[in-house]
Amino acid sequence: MQRLSCTSAWPVHGREGIQTLEAQLQACSPIPLMAKAGLATAQLALAVAPHAQRIWVAAGPGNNGGDGLEAAMHLHQWGKEVKVSLLGQAQNLPADAHAAWQRAKAAGVQITSQRPAGWLEDMGPLDLCIDALLGMGASRPLSPEMQAWVQALNRCPAQVLAIDLPTGLNPESGQLLGDASDTALLVQADHTLSFIAVKPGLFMGHGRDACGDIWLDRLGFQEGANAPSPLAWLNDRKPRPGKTHASHKGSHGDVAVIGGEPMAAHGMGMAGAAVLAATAALRAGAGRVILSLLSGQATDNAPPDLMQRNWRQLDLAQLHVVCGCGGGQDVQAVIPEVLQRSAQLVLDADGLNAVAQDERLQHLLQQRASGHPTVITPHPLEAARLLKISTTQVQKDRLKAAQDLMSLFRCTVVLKGSGTVIAAPGQTPRINTSGNGRLATGGTGDVLAGLIGARMAQGLSAFDAACSAVAQHGQVANDWPENQALTASDLAQHLA
Known part of the structure; x- marks a missing residue:
């Protein structure tokens, strides 16, 4: 026993x-x-x-x-x-x-x-x-x-x-x-x-x-x-990529975070979501992290370690892209090019909502299966929109929902929630057992997206990057002092 x-x-x-x-x-x-x-x-x-x-x-x-x-x-x-x-x-x-x-x-x-x-x-x-x-x-x-x-x-x-x-x-x-x-x-x-x-x-x-x-x-x-x-395996804690003495910043991959709808668009600025994802990628050890806000403007609220650049200036074919965090409706103009050109991609939040609304984007996402590693990170409502079913149906069989998404888009799926499910083509799904209710606060999903992007940039496969990041993301919450609230920015700062 x-x-x-x-x-x-x-x-x-x-x-x-x-x-x-x-x-x-x-x-x-x-x-x-x-x-x-x-x-x-x-x-x-x-x-x-x-x-x-x-x-x-x-x-x-x-x-x-x-x-x-x-x-x-x-x-x-x-x-x-x-x-x-x-x-x-x-x-x-x-x-x-x-x-x-x-x-x-x-x-x-x-x-x-x-x-x-x-x-x-x-x-x-x-x-x-x-x-x-x-x-x-x-x-x-x-x-x-x-x-x-x-x-x-x-x-x-x-x-x-x-x-x-x-x-x-x-x-x-x-x-x-x-x-x-x-x-x-x-x-x-x-x-x-x-x-x-x-x-x-x-x-x-x-x-x-x-x-x-x-x-x-x-x-x-x-x-x-x-x-x-x-049906699945419990997701054990995966080793994190290390840094050898002879390595340099180019050895650990370049991550570009594209998102953050500006305040002027719909009266509620969401640049913070993109900043959180970029900070998480930086703290997780990515070699270089580029923040690309959809406004095209730089922000003074980002860590000085982040490079900031207009997304149109990025060579997406050379980057590990995290897209959708706080993207709002403005991300719809970006998504087609991101899907077609990004070397590796983590698609989150409003990026997923844009795909759910547009059959052409769904087709572009499916085409990435031919050689461009991709991770999508829906919560149950986003999964329901993509599958065109109800949230209740997703929650009644989370393993099936994750596998249906994987089969539909032929990519790695991280179905977030209590017992996050990770599914990928050719792999037995994983059920994550780390994490707790402290993660039920705005921005923690953006942190997870940035962390997955960093792990992919450091050389892990899409599936291994997702399994490693989800386990670590939850473990930070497990280790957090019981008498202290855990914010998304706290979470990002305590990654390594």
């Missing part, structure tokens, strides 16, 4: 993949998987709550409930005071879960069909609740009764250990089950124990907040030749 960190590189499987892995493991093991899962849960329960005086197991009507019953039996035998609340009738449990119920009953575990209300009120922060209500097969909205149990788990001051995933979480997307929008209908766990493999929903959407520490027990599974291919 191991706790997964934001630097863990691990395969991610969907529901069908895990079911295949389960069948392969059960075929070569004389011990039922439920027995193994229950023992693993009990062992983790002791590890995370060694001083618990009371342990409440909320067991659901399926195999997840069976895992909880198995865990309760072990914890009872080890001397813990355990109570199990079974949602549903024992005779209706699946065969393996019913056998677990019989074993727990025979061992003397207290099993009722009601929540132990008074007992729960006496539980403290050293005690433990085990969420064994729903597992990876969950797809429907929670029933009113199960909603009440979820709320009881969340109100209890004890720690919560979720088996498989927190109840109320869609294991595939990280969104709430069904069409729910009330996060009160989602168990907020301190720990989540996944078996055999990890599921994408643990690392995306609400999963990032609800799962707490994520643990993985493979239950003895060993990868074999017949194992299904993973």
Whole structure:
């Protein structure tokens, strides 16, 4: 068993993949998987709550409930005071879960069909609740009764250990089950124990907040030749390009940032977005960085290390271009030439919106696949515009949305959000696990675009540059002091 960190590189499987892995493991093991899962849960329960005086197991009507019953039996035998609340009738449990119920009953575990209300009120922060209500097969909205149990788990001051995933979480997307929008209908766990493999929903959407520490027990599974291919990999921290003693500024690439609509255009100047992207590229170690504001004028608000030049004077064929940051509507005049001439390109923000509105620009973006590395960095709304679907559809299957964009434009895609997805032709997608809510502020996406541009300029492929930059971008937020706000300019200044 191991706790997964934001630097863990691990395969991610969907529901069908895990079911295949389960069948392969059960075929070569004389011990039922439920027995193994229950023992693993009990062992983790002791590890995370060694001083618990009371342990409440909320067991659901399926195999997840069976895992909880198995865990309760072990914890009872080890001397813990355990109570199990079974949602549903024992005779209706699946065969393996019913056998677990019989074993727990025979061992003397207290099993009722009601929540132990008074007992729960006496539980403290050293005690433990085990969420064994729903597992990876969950797809429907929670029933009113199960909603009440979820709320009881969340109100209890004890720690919560979720088996498989927190109840109320869609294991595939990280969104709430069904069409729910009330996060009160989602168990907020301190720990989540996944078996055999990890599921994408643990690392995306609400999963990032609800799962707490994520643990993985493979239950003895060993990868074999017949194992299904993973849907994705967790994005581990990539090494950053270094600078040798014999290098010079020309050795580390030239980045040009084109964007920043002027104030006169629509009454809201956005030069700061382009300055942030350029500052990020500079701080990340690009050899030379050129800031090209769409006004054609220089700004006094940029670091003196940046060169400033009118974009029409740039030799785009020799540059790693970052375009779109704060571009507004003025960027539409620039995009055709940028798409046709840039040696390498990071297309962000209003650059993506311009492409979404113009079929000719979409065709030009597709043509870059023939030899001009390109990264697009949409947030969910921009992705929805490009795919001509709703934001809800994007969020319901972020992996698919990222891969659809990759297939459409034949380039590297960074679908930003909780659990950023990186997809590229010929690569298994990555799900990023670094970062937190501090990044939910204006300008942090511009910083990411500039950072990706710098990594490409330093010689990384488009895919590796995106994976490296996204991991580092999130890690700065992870390392930021909890009592300090993180602004985009702070973020840019703390890159290296």
